[in-house]
Amino acid sequence: MKIIVKNKSELPIYEQIEQQMKAQILDGTISEDEQLPSIRQLARDLKISVITTTRVYNDLADEGFIISVAGKGYFVAPRNNELLRERMLFEMEDGLQKAVENGRSAGLSDEEIIGALRQFMEG
Amino acid sequence: MENTNILEIQGLCKKYEDFELRDVSFALPKGYIMGFVGQNGSGKTTTIRSILNMARLDSGKISIFGLDSVKDSIVIKERLGVVFDSLYLAEHLSIRQIEQQLKPFYKNWDSKEFARRIEEFDLPDNKRVGDFSKGMKMKLMIAVALSHGAELIILDEPTSGLDPVARDELLDILGEYIEDENRGVLFSTHITADVERIADYVTILHNGKVWYTGTKDDLTENYAVLKGDEKDIPADVMPKLIGFHAYRNGFEALIRSDDLAGLPASLEYEKASIDEILVYIAKEDKHERDSARRKV
């Protein structure tokens, strides 16, 4: 698992970590059933607060990416359709974000970008 | 339910001729790091001296490990580690001699652990500790705290005058320390960057009063820095701005995130860092003083 925390990012630290962990779980960098570092270990490694890592694990567990095993710690959740769907959504959002960014860089208005998308879908 | 606060201060008041702590209350739950921030002279050191029973309380109550800070001060100090901004050990002695001095005072003193820490921190054990660099002195005080099994470490401005490398090392050490969830850290500083990352809780002291106490996330999520043209500020929002500061091309002020709703799009905002929050609190203060002066 590789996580980079940017202090100067507009995104809160917990969201940065959540995004990176989700991406790594989805693309298989962190494999199924793999044990994750404990909340306090992760806080220590990243030099961030325990409350932040607690929030990350709680959010990821709520979203079904990881599961908490009492007395043992946190593990990557077994793959399932729900997760796959999540992955698709994730990649779609990723693509959309890129599309919007590119469109804006090209000087298109929001309406024009949405129009382009509609056209694309009607294709 | 068992009391899980490792440190709890209730209604602490303390009056000096030129300074006063007013009704200071906050609590640090076991297992977490609290950043204790505020300008110089805001009362951080006085609060810490009160916790250590070095200053008498005019009123209020402080409990540490659920024990009374005055009545049980000796028992508490067995389990407490303290780092001050300057070294409080015999500066003409070597580390080895200092260990000999301190050892008998602590039931749980662990010489092996001390030796291990000294090695880990790269401290020379035959040199006068007075000749150590600031960072080495700080690490020596931490080594002492860690070697008698302190369950709570209180740091008073440990990073003032430290180079960035030593400050980073301190954060590492504290991160390792707090891996044990039965411990706690109270970290007073005016360099908020240190607190920004590792602190779970933050208490902001301003003019002897608690301005904020709670989780750091709540603090940074609840305040934003608002910027824009003064003319665009709705009349009802104006009094809610903290530390309003107008300059030639616009204004800047701190605002509660709740008050952001419904503001004109011409006003821009971004999340506030603890540092910025401190700056705006100080500006607000100056602002009040100025307007008070104008009325006179």
Add this chain to the structure above:
Amino acid sequence: MKEILRVARFDFLTAGPTMLAAYGLICLMALVIGLFFSPLMYAVMLILAPLFVIPLESFAERSEFRKLYGILPVRRKSITRGRFLFLYLCHFVPEILALLLVRLSVILQLWRFLPAVSSDMKSIIEETFDPKSTQIFTIMIGIFTVICVMFSYMQMMGQIFGLENEMKIIMGTLTVITVVCIAFFTLSEHGIIPQLQVPDSTSLSAAQAIRFGIVCNLGVAALNKIFCEITAAKVAKREL
């Protein structure tokens, strides 16, 4: 009590390392001269005993022990009591040592082996090794008494009024002593109070000398304790 001993040990370890070597050297010199020329030489061991006490305050100040005292799991009164115990031991141990050495020197009579000394010189030296004389014994006790009481007193005043006022304390104390002495002598001169009978130390019998020694030692210990408790009561209330 354990706590007080710990503090006394702490004080010893603070002053000891810098002072012990120099003091040991002086003791060695005193031993050589004392064994061969005059046991009176052991008096320097007593006169220099305060060397262990004098630097403590400046060490404490420079090293910010004020803060350490707030951190250590020790009662405030124990810190003061430990200091006074250390101060007392700093004088008491050299006193006992000096008295034992005086005894040893008188028993050994090593001066006899000194080569080529004039007969005048010899008789002066011989006198100081006189086994029947109690003079050196009483002088040692006297020095111990004066120095230990003086430093206990200065410790008390220094801690209560602050080290920066040391000069004022000394001047004030000397003035008071002078006034009391003048008053005392004037009054006894005019027969208002009875004149003080100072016993001649040279003519004290062994039993008298020992009684004198015991009274002095008990008196010094008592005064040290009184000064200690006054200081502890005042200082413990203070904020650190």
